[in-house]
Amino acid sequence: MLVLFGRNGAGKTTFLHxxxxxxxxxxxxxxxxDGRKSSTPEEIRRGIGLVSHASFLYADLTVRENLTxxxxxxxxxxxxxxxxxxxxxxxxxxxxxxxxxxxSRGMHQRLTIARAVLHRPSLLxxxxxYTGLDPVSADRLSDLLSQSRxxxxxxxxxxxxxxxxxxxxxxxxxxxxxxxxxxxxxxxxPKEFRKLFAEVTTRGxxxxxx
Amino acid sequence: MVKYWSAVAAIVQKDVRSELRTKEMxxxxxxxxxxxxxxxxxxxxxxxxxTLELAxxxxxxxxxxxxxxxxxxxFASERENRSLHGLMLAPVDRSALYFGKLVSxxxxxxxxxxxxxxxxxxxxxxxxxxxxxxxxxxxxxxxVGLGTWGYAAVGTTLAAIAANTTMREVLLPVLLFxxxxxxxxxxxxxxxxxxxxxxxxxxxTWIRLLAVFSVVFVVVSWLTFEYVLEE
Numbered sequence: 426m427l428v429l430f431g432r433n434g435a436g437k438t439t440f441l442h443x444x445x446x447x448x449x450x451x452x453x454x455x456x457x458x459d460g461r462k463s464s465t466p467e468e469i470r471r472g473i474g475l476v477s478h479a480s481f482l483y484a485d486l487t488v489r490e491n492l493t494x495x496x497x498x499x500x501x502x503x504x505x506x507x508x509x510x511x512x513x514x515x516x517x518x519x520x521x522x523x524x525x526x527x528x529s530r531g532m533h534q535r536l537t538i539a540r541a542v543l544h545r546p547s548l549l550x551x552x553x554x555y556t557g558l559d560p561v562s563a564d565r566l567s568d569l570l571s572q573s574r575x576x577x578x579x580x581x582x583x584x585x586x587x588x589x590x591x592x593x594x595x596x597x598x599x600x601x602x603x604x605x606x607x608x609x610x611x612x613x614x615p616k617e618f619r620k621l622f623a624e625v626t627t628r629g630x631x632x633x634x635x
Numbered sequence: 636m637v638k639y640w641s642a643v644a645a646i647v648q649k650d651v652r653s654e655l656r657t658k659e660m661x662x663x664x665x666x667x668x669x670x671x672x673x674x675x676x677x678x679x680x681x682x683x684x685x686t687l688e689l690a691x692x693x694x695x696x697x698x699x700x701x702x703x704x705x706x707x708x709x710f711a712s713e714r715e716n717r718s719l720h721g722l723m724l725a726p727v728d729r730s731a732l733y734f735g736k737l738v739s740x741x742x743x744x745x746x747x748x749x750x751x752x753x754x755x756x757x758x759x760x761x762x763x764x765x766x767x768x769x770x771x772x773x774x775x776x777x778x779v780g781l782g783t784w785g786y787a788a789v790g791t792t793l794a795a796i797a798a799n800t801t802m803r804e805v806l807l808p809v810l811l812f813x814x815x816x817x818x819x820x821x822x823x824x825x826x827x828x829x830x831x832x833x834x835x836x837x838x839x840t841w842i843r844l845l846a847v848f849s850v851v852f853v854v855v856s857w858l859t860f861e862y863v864l865e866e
Contacts, residue, residue, distance in 0.1 A: 445724060446723075446724075447720055447723055447724070447865070448865065449865060467726045467727060467728065468726070470724055470725065470726040471726035473724065475720075475724055477717065477720065479716050479717035479718075479720065480716045480717075481716055481717060481718050481720055481721030481724075482716050482718065482721075483649065483653060483712060483715075483716070483718055484715055484716065485653050485656050485657055485712070486649070486652065486653060486656075490649075490652065494645055494648075494649045495721065495725075497641060497642070497644075497645035498642050498645055498646075498722070498725040498727070499725065499726060500638040500641060500642075500726070500727075540721075
């Protein structure tokens with residue numbers, strides 16, 4: 426898991442949207458996998474799950490209807506069991522026939538993640554997924570993410586929470602003004618990393634490779 | 636290809652299910668178009684011959700205004716929680732999203748029109764079952780279907796463009812009405828020639844024009860929808 430840090434407006438969300446093919450880069454190019462095989466945008470999207478600030482869920486539809494809809498969009502073969510499993514994993518079995526509008530923030534976020542991993546993506550993009558979650562829901566989210574990692578899913582996560590981000594990270598990177606200014610391993614002391622973060626962001630770190 | 640049409644069907648089914656639950660789009664289109672008919676009914680005192688002359692225009696004004704209201708609503712559910720991004724992440728060609736929204740929009744517009752037509756006949760004292768031969772009535776239904784399809788074909792793309800702007804309620808009619816003029820004129824003129832048959836002019840000339848524009852709008856939208864959706 427790569428955890429991407431950066432101040433507000435550093436370009437974290439823009440980067441995730443470009444990686445998810447929602448936006449085209451104005452310059453440069455994105456390479457997926459080993460970068461050798463050329464893939465169609467549809468093939469790339471099949472392997473991507475995105476958890477954004479917004480849930481992409483339909484408030485008037487129930488939990489089950491939302492998951493069934495996305496399962497059909499992704500062309501999953503055994504939709505009822507995929508939906509059943511995703512509902513169970515998100516701990517929403519008791520609320521599967523409730524409209525999304527009636528769910529709490531934590532439930533909403535769990536369903537958002539269940540929607541994003543429904544098609545078992547090989548790359549999970551998470552944009553500040555801990556925002557607004559209570560500690561119990563945040564811990565549950567961390568468990569879900571480590572389960573996904575154990576299944577071999579690569580992930581890029583953005584967060585402002587340095588401690589939680591470092592705990593989850595295999596690698597870390599810092600973005601500033603749309604440029605990569607630091608890259609390293611996740612095994613770092615949070616206090617030291619906080620100092621480094623302040624240095625490279627407030628004093629204007631040089632982009633890597635310059 | 637199966638997955639492409641399965642995605643189209645999933646979008647239509649989702650929109651229908653959502654509409655059955657909220658009834659926002661069809662109800663607002665129906666109420667608005669009834670008001671349009673009422674205003675025309677109060678402001679114009681029409682007798683028999685004049686009714687047949689003006690009724691097609693009045694009917695299509697009601698359909699078009701109601702249609703623009705419905706098209707504006709059609710992307711409201713995609714704006715909430717930014718579900719449009721969820722659709723864009725689907726591993727299908729993005730034109731499937733266009734066809735899904737187009738079919739939903741046509742369905743909802745046809746339902747609103749089906750409710751409106753009997754009221755139109757009552758308000759303007761015009762019994763189309765008596766006035767028109769069965770063959771002419773079927774041609775009229777074809778015109779309604781083609782006109783609705785053509786209007787929704789261009790309207791769906793423009794609604795997707797307007798959905799990403801802050802002035803969407805104003806922007807959609809401003810963009811849509813000028814572009815949809817050929818469809819509206821074709822529909823109104825062919826309806827007039829069906830209501831008042833002429834020895835010199837056939838409604839089929841206008842119906843062919845309507846069909847050509849409907850196809851052109853669908854093809855152009857199919858080719859450009861991917862770029863319309865991108866930020």
